[in-house]
Amino acid sequence: MKILVTGGAGYIGSHTCVELIKDGWDVVVVDNLSNSSSEALQRVEAITGRTIEFHQADIRDKAALSKIFKTRSEMHHHVEPKNEEQNNTGNCSIDAVIHFAGLKAVGESVEMPLEYYSNNITGTLALLEVMREYGVKNLVFSSSATVYGDPHALPIKEDFPLSVTNPYGRTKLMIEEILKDLHVSDPSWNISILRYFNPVGAHKSGKIGEDPLGIPNNLLPYIAQVAVGRLPFLNVFGNDYNTVDGTGVRDFIHVSDLASGHTKALPKLFTNPGVVTYNLGTGRGHSVMELVRAFEKACGREIPFKIVPRRAGDIAACYADPSKAQKELDWKATRTVEKMCQDTWNWQSNNPTGFNKIHTG
Numbered sequence: 211m212k213i214l215v216t217g218g219a220g221y222i223g224s225h226t227c228v229e230l231i232k233d234g235w236d237v238v239v240v241d242n243l244s245n246s247s248s249e250a251l252q253r254v255e256a257i258t259g260r261t262i263e264f265h266q267a268d269i270r271d272k273a274a275l276s277k278i279f280k281t282r283s284e285m286h287h288h289v290e291p292k293n294e295e296q297n298n299t300g301n302c303s304i305d306a307v308i309h310f311a312g313l314k315a316v317g318e319s320v321e322m323p324l325e326y327y328s329n330n331i332t333g334t335l336a337l338l339e340v341m342r343e344y345g346v347k348n349l350v351f352s353s354s355a356t357v358y359g360d361p362h363a364l365p366i367k368e369d370f371p372l373s374v375t376n377p378y379g380r381t382k383l384m385i386e387e388i389l390k391d392l393h394v395s396d397p398s399w400n401i402s403i404l405r406y407f408n409p410v411g412a413h414k415s416g417k418i419g420e421d422p423l424g425i426p427n428n429l430l431p432y433i434a435q436v437a438v439g440r441l442p443f444l445n446v447f448g449n450d451y452n453t454v455d456g457t458g459v460r461d462f463i464h465v466s467d468l469a470s471g472h473t474k475a476l477p478k479l480f481t482n483p484g485v486v487t488y489n490l491g492t493g494r495g496h497s498v499m500e501l502v503r504a505f506e507k508a509c510g511r512e513i514p515f516k517i518v519p520r521r522a523g524d525i526a527a528c529y530a531d532p533s534k535a536q537k538e539l540d541w542k543a544t545r546t547v548e549k550m551c552q553d554t555w556n557w558q559s560n561n562p563t564g565f566n567k568i569h570t571g
């Protein structure tokens with residue numbers, strides 16, 4: 211079975227490609243490399259010993275997507291290209307799409323809403339139109355715990371009320387709604403909406419990991435860059451929250467556990483469940499300072515930090531009730547926070563400048 215992975219060169223996508231290949235799926239990747247490097251896919255090939263079909267393209271480019279959906283045999287036999295209006299159902303070798311491609315920085319989305327709506331919404335619409343054209347109606351979509359806003363209770367269950375406060379979050383919620391509308395219009399679609407909590411860590415090989423452009427927005431990559439000497443100290447955004455030690459609490463989940471949530475979501479899609487939604491988290495909350503301490507242990511260095519005011523838009527605490535995914539997908543996160551920190555350190559210390567092969571410090 212062949213799976214198209216949009217955004218497959220990115221952080222979560224590359225780790226998911228590893229798990230997919232390990233579980234015997236054929237993988238095709240489309241990515242415009244706007245926030246990633248093709249080196250990541252070469253590393254996935256090194257880890258798995260398999261070559262990956264890669265198309266560098268923007269998902270908003272329907273012509274480029276169409277080419278990917280056309281079967282190889284059709285291309286090899288030089289069948290006349292079908293006219294746009296014709297239904298191409300049955301001519302496609304792709305069985306399902308895992309859709310990671312999109313922009314993901316909350317702060318940037320406030321500065322550049324049009325880019326976010328274009329990449330995330332227009333991009334998803336283009337993908338869905340081409341999928342429909344080729345009769346590929348199985349989709350796994352990357353949503354986010356951000357759609358729960360500031361939750362009224364913890365842990366968070368899938369049926370909690372949804373609310374969003376920034377353009378990034380709005381793109382995720384709008385896409386969830388678009389997907390539900392699509393299923394109402396045509397029940398032969400099967401769609402798994404996965405709401406990720408806080409993905410961190412790296413593949414155990416240390417060959418792939420999170421490689422943000424510029425100064426990281428997220429906690430663990432920031433800590434890792436402090437540990438490796440690229441940044442002088444961590445800013446801890448607030449220590450006056452109503453939490454265990456006053457710092458923010460999040461459900462950090464190892465990216466390899468998150469990746470296996472996708473391989474578990476695929477067989478479920480093929481049972482024709484319609485639209486299903488799952489939290490992917492560990493069910494446990496850890497504070498910012500707990501993460502700092504765990505990372506210090508993993509790297510054997512002190513992480514200098516300063517307490518600074520709260521970051522606008524942050525909530526005190528957020529963690530998942532992941533029991534629905536356990537029950538229906540037979541999926542559970544197993545890796546500890548210690549392992550998340552060790553694997554992040556292994557990746558960061560082996561690749562101090564990420565996927566750049568020239569180490570400029």
Ligand code: NAD
Nearest residue numbers: 217220221222242243244245246268269311312314352354
């Ligand atoms: P990432 O930026 O590492 O990966 C996204 C990939 O999509 C990148 O390789 C990028 O080049 C590609 N891309 C972006 N726009 C594209 C376009 N128009 N056409 C083709 N490719 C495009 O991010 P990630 O952390 O791996 O996140 C993957 C998905 O998971 C995103 O949809 C993100 O919103 C979602 N998500 C991430 C987190 C997180 O904390 N990392 C949390 C919740 C949800």
Ligand code: UDP
Nearest residue numbers: 427428429432445446447458459460498524
């Ligand atoms: N955080 C921090 N310093 C940083 C980045 C993040 O103190 O440089 C805190 C942030 O306030 C939140 C937690 O770490 O409590 C996780 O933030 P992140 O941006 O990684 O993920 P979010 O939960 O906001 O999506």
